[in-house]
Amino acid sequence: MKPYSxxxxxxxxxxxxKGWERAWRDPEPKTEYDVVIVGAGLHGLASAYYLAKNxxxxxxxxxxxxxxxxxxxxRNTTIxxxxxxxxxxxxxxxxxxxxxxxxxxxxxxxxxxxQRAHVxxxxxxxxxxxxxxxxxxxxxxxxxxxxxxLPTLKRKIPHLNYSADSRFPIIGATVQPRAGTARHxxxxxxxxxxxxxxxxxxxxNCEVTGVERxxxxxxxxxxxxxxxxxxxxGFAVAGNTSRLWRxxxxxxxxxxxxxLQAFVSEPLKPLLDQxxxxxxxxxxxxxxxxxxxxxxFGGDLxxxxxxxQRGNLPIVQDVAECATSILPCLxxxxxLRHWAGVMDMSMDGSAFLCKTPLSNLYLNAGWNYxxxxxxxxxxxxxxxxxxxxxxxxxxxxxxxxxxxxxxNIDERGAGPDPKLHG
Amino acid sequence: MLRIPCPFCGTRDHSEFSYGGDASVEYPALEAPxxxxxxxxxxxxxxxxxxxxxxxxxxxxxxxxxxxxDTRSHEIHSVRPAHEGLASALAQSADxxxxx
Ligand SMILES: Cc1cc2nc3c(=O)[nH]c(=O)nc-3n(C[C@H](O)[C@H](O)[C@H](O)COP(=O)(O)OP(=O)(O)OC[C@H]3O[C@@H](n4cnc5c(N)ncnc54)[C@H](O)[C@@H]3O)c2cc1C
Ligand SMILES: [Zn+2]
Numbered sequence: 314m315k316p317y318s319x320x321x322x323x324x325x326x327x328x329x330x331k332g333w334e335r336a337w338r339d340p341e342p343k344t345e346y347d348v349v350i351v352g353a354g355l356h357g358l359a360s361a362y363y364l365a366k367n368x369x370x371x372x373x374x375x376x377x378x379x380x381x382x383x384x385x386x387x388r389n390t391t392i393x394x395x396x397x398x399x400x401x402x403x404x405x406x407x408x409x410x411x412x413x414x415x416x417x418x419x420x421x422x423x424x425x426x427x428q429r430a431h432v433x434x435x436x437x438x439x440x441x442x443x444x445x446x447x448x449x450x451x452x453x454x455x456x457x458x459x460x461x462x463l464p465t466l467k468r469k470i471p472h473l474n475y476s477a478d479s480r481f482p483i484i485g486a487t488v489q490p491r492a493g494t495a496r497h498x499x500x501x502x503x504x505x506x507x508x509x510x511x512x513x514x515x516x517x518n519c520e521v522t523g524v525e526r527x528x529x530x531x532x533x534x535x536x537x538x539x540x541x542x543x544x545x546x547g548f549a550v551a552g553n554t555s556r557l558w559r560x561x562x563x564x565x566x567x568x569x570x571x572x573l574q575a576f577v578s579e580p581l582k583p584l585l586d587q588x589x590x591x592x593x594x595x596x597x598x599x600x601x602x603x604x605x606x607x608x609x610f611g612g613d614l615x616x617x618x619x620x621x622q623r624g625n626l627p628i629v630q631d632v633a634e635c636a637t638s639i640l641p642c643l644x645x646x647x648x649l650r651h652w653a654g655v656m657d658m659s660m661d662g663s664a665f666l667c668k669t670p671l672s673n674l675y676l677n678a679g680w681n682y683x684x685x686x687x688x689x690x691x692x693x694x695x696x697x698x699x700x701x702x703x704x705x706x707x708x709x710x711x712x713x714x715x716x717x718x719x720x721n722i723d724e725r726g727a728g729p730d731p732k733l734h735g
Numbered sequence: 736m737l738r739i740p741c742p743f744c745g746t747r748d749h750s751e752f753s754y755g756g757d758a759s760v761e762y763p764a765l766e767a768p769x770x771x772x773x774x775x776x777x778x779x780x781x782x783x784x785x786x787x788x789x790x791x792x793x794x795x796x797x798x799x800x801x802x803x804x805d806t807r808s809h810e811i812h813s814v815r816p817a818h819e820g821l822a823s824a825l826a827q828s829a830d831x832x833x834x835x
Contacts, residue, residue, distance in 0.1 A: 618786070
């Protein structure tokens with residue numbers, strides 16, 4: 314496989330673009346692999362990539378019921394940040410952000426990672442104190458964080474609604490300058506290409522429909538393309554985790570599937586240089602501008618459990634209200650499209666990267682709506698977990714057993730109600 | 736929009752309601768062992784299909800109801816008051832909507 318380079322772009326320009334090879338193969342599944350990962354989203358693909366790259370395990374298959382990246386990988390609003398506070402989470406997300414910073418080079422694929430800063434608006438002194446505590450804690454782990462006072466914020470983003478009689482007047486912001494956005498499809502394609510180059514088989518249109526097991530082991534996966542066996546098996550199926558868990562007859566999980574919508578407006582000239590977050594008094598809203606000019610935004614979940622990948626109208630109204638209350642200049646902008654993805658919401662809002670009751674089955678799930686930014690580190694630590702059969706100290710508490718041990722990792726302090734995390 | 740037939744108010748948009756959660760969960764007695772509480776508070780079937788769930792008619796009669804709904808299609812199969820006493824009182828009244 315030839316690397317992508319400016320020279321290759323030039324050379325192919327001279328030969329009518331006929332010299333490009335396909336980015337990854339489309340192999341027939343073998344009947345047996347060292348590792349089989351179910352789910353070719355970002356987490357499954359990144360895991361396969363790091364299994365090959367970091368651990369030299371290349372006899373690996375990644376199975377997906379659709380095309381790779383057809384799930385949440387290609388549906389998110391692409392925000393990448395590491396402003397987490399809880400022990401375990403903050404080391405994990407900061408490691409992820411460091412991987413993001415070199416990802417385009419690592420994959421030889423432009424993932425368009427743009428560190429444009431993540432700006433969370435503040436509306437009360439109490440919120441500012443809470444945020445200062447969070448950002449100081451983050452800085453102890455080596456992440457970056459700043460407090461912007463009102464004059465600074467007005468200078469950086471002049472067109473927010475600073476009116477003193479707005480319902481929630483803006484008094485400043487907490488900012489993570491190294492945070493930003495990336496092109497989600499490119500991340501999936503880059504990991505897929507990198508894994509494929511190292512020998513990983515990516516098997517698309519291959520739905521897992523059953524799990525064969527003994528008392529303590531997975532022995533095979535029934536798929537729409539025949540039985541596929543893995544000496545080790547990993548589940549990375551996001552909102553479909555409970556389905557797979559039931560196929561393996563493992564009972565219940567601390568996870569509920571909820572849907573989250575995203576929205577894109579018609580393209581505009583450059584308007585917003587940062588990711589802006591508005592969250593106060595029940596409002597929850599985040600917005601950025603894509604390279605094509607569309608305003609990309611989202612808000613809360615649809616509030617009721619769902620496996621349907623389609624959203625409902627009250628949230629459309631909600632996000633429109635939030636948008637016009639902080640950026641009134643968007644009032645006449647038209648919505649181009651919106652869609653939904655099925656989220657694996659966990660009981661404390663944090664993920665699971667862990668072993669399971671079956672000795673050769675590993676679980677990667679519970680990403681809530683924060684799994685895009687997590688994908689490099691998720692793949693990194695999941696590959697390490699599978700290869701070495703023990704969790705890295707960073708993910709020690711990202712286990713299913715944390716609830717029985719009373720060490721929930723609840724960033725929001727919202728309690729055991731999956732729809733309240735995000 | 737989901738349209739939920741409230742047993743007291745009639746059919747209304749779901750934006751009038753607030754979602755509770757899994758109605759199949761039964762909370763154990765206070766002195767039950769920790770495992771029983773772990774199960775009730777944290778563990779979910781997360782059914783892909785017809786499930787029981789609670790909603791509250793927050794912007795209406797404020798009654799808690801149990802809804803049988805398909806989590807794949809969002810189709811609603813049945814609705815009843817969560818409170819047994821209310822359920823039987825409503826069942827006895829011929830025209831619940833006009834009852835004061
Ligand atoms: C609208 C929206 C906005 C979001 N915004 C952000 C954001 O701004 N920042 C952020 O960090 N995160 C965000 N997220 C969350 C993030 O997208 C997810 O947490 C993350 O993509 C989940 O991991 P994944 O990519 O591996 O999942 P997916 O891409 O969903 O991968 C799972 C794969 O498993 C496959 N699968 C399922 N069942 C089977 C089966 N039986 N057999 C075979 N294959 C199967 C699916 O087809 C799918 O491709 C957002 C999500 C949504 C929906
Ligand atoms: Zn009612």
